[in-house]
Amino acid sequence: MxxxxxxxxxxxxxxxxxxxxxxxxxxxxxxxxxxxxxxxxxLCGVTSVAVEDIQVHIHRMGELDPVTKISGYMKEFQELEKLRGLYHIGSCKEGEKPENLAKNRYCSILPGDGCRPILISVSNKQGLPGYINAVFINSNLLNDAFVVTQLPLKQTLGDFWSLVWDYKCTSVVLMHDPPDMSEMTAQFWPEKGEARYGGFIVKKISKVLATGHKEITLCVRPCNEPVDSSLKVKLYQLTIWPKNQSVPLNPSAFIGLIGKLEQHQQQMEGSHVLVTCCDGASRSGLLCAGAIVCDQIRSDGCLDVSQAVRSLKKRRVQLIPNPVRMALPRQGITSGETALASRTPVMLWVFLTFLCSPRQEQYAFCYTLAQSYLDSFETYGNFTH
Incomplete structure (x- = not known):
């Protein structure tokens, strides 16, 4: 109609x-x-594509329109821009209070009052529940499955672990490589033994090196609680996303981490996945979007990157950065080269870097993750949903 x-x-x-x-x-x-x-x-049209058509769809998304000279990725981005007025997170009064300003890394990125977690184990000077710059994010099937937050500041170390404890965040994903961390945040877990952060004691149990990430096992408890009440937390730290890159270097390893998170959370009923990056926006959205995309394919039998990104931006508009412009490909790139590039996630991603400006790469990378997820099965014929 x-x-x-x-x-x-x-x-x-x-x-x-x-x-x-x-x-x-x-x-x-x-x-x-x-x-x-x-x-x-x-405004956006039908953006969903069936599983069996994903590979062909990705090939078409990389092609330039002969009239507008933009790719399918840019076109979808432009459609998303039309919805900018819908992304009203509501008031941010709590984050704007004078006593909370120092707890925000950037005052331009504040949590909406209607979608932020309220700290229970930490209170302010008035005895009211504590504040932290964080937001809940829905997964494909579950409300508030993720909690996205900024890296802790020196004055919010205790608040960070209060968030983990209060909302049973049994998985914490750190979206920065180890060499880059010292420039961004104070150390917020012990290298060995245990340490106190605000009103919490954090103990390191083990560290395992895996493909694309480190897996660190920690035990967390309030200082006034017995040891046997500790919450066991898996901290996953990416090792494939250097600070000079706009996306992770290894799509397959990134998908592997998402799979490991899903398996771990299935064993922890009522828990959340906490995702953290420097500002709580520029990187964290990609992990959430990747998880949504994989679950779309597995549960719904389709892929809808546009819808996944829309759902994120309704909670924090800065997630998955908006486009600025489309960089035209090098002269001489043919449709045959486009087809060749779409055969594997790595080759596909190398090709996409010719088509996308740096701030668009996360959006296009979601398609690469979808391709990588499908390729994790031996053949498309073995994929069931």
Whole structure:
């Protein structure tokens, strides 16, 4: 109706549905959702692609439109830009309070009051629940599956571990390589033994080197709690994303980490995955988007990168940076080279760097992750959903 008549009538349509089945559209939230999903669909179009068509779709996304001279990635980015007005996270009053300003690394990146975790084990001077610059992020199937936060500041080390404890964050993903950490944050776990951070004691149990990351096992507890009450936490630190790169160097290793996270969380009912990077935005969104994309393929039998990114930006608009411009490919790149590049994740990603400006690369990299996830199965014929 919207495309055919250039108008929609949600009220009439909903009224007709409710006459047939009274339980259809039960509350205001569902009614508002109808408007939002209609607007997204009309502005962005159908962005979902079936599993069996993903490889061909990625090939087409890399091609330049003969008229506009932009790729499919840039076109999807432009459609997302039309929705910028929808990404209202609401008020950020708590983060703007004078007593909390020093707890924000950047005052331009604040958590919305309606989607931020409230610290329970830490209180402010008024005895009210504590503040931390963090937001909940939905996964493909679960609400608030992820918690995204900035790297702790010297004055927020205790708050960071309070967040881990209060929300049972049994997996913590650190999105920076070890050599870059000293420039960004104070050490917030002990190299050996145990150490105190605010009102919490953190003990290091073990460290294992894996492909693309370090896996550090920690035990966390409040200082006034017995040792046997400790929360066991797996800290995964990326080793494939240097500070001078806009995306990780190894898509397959990144997918492997996502798989390991999913397996670990399945064993920890009611827990969250905490994802942290310098500002709580520039890198953390890629881990969340990658996990959503993999679950779309596995659970829904389709891929929808645009929808995955939209869901992230509704909680923190700075996740998955917005586009600036499209860099034209080198002269001489042919459609045959595009097809060759799409055969493997690494070759695909090398090719995409010709097509994307640095701030667009995370969006295009989500497609590379989808391809890498499918390639992790022996053949497409063995993939089931």
């Amino acid at each position: 919207g495309q055919a008549e250039n108008k929609v009538n949600v009220f009439t349509c909903t009224s007709q549905l409710r006459r047939s089945r009274t339980n259809m559209v039960q509350d205001k939230e569902q009614y508002v959702f109808l408007y939002n999903i209609l607007l997204e669909t009309l």
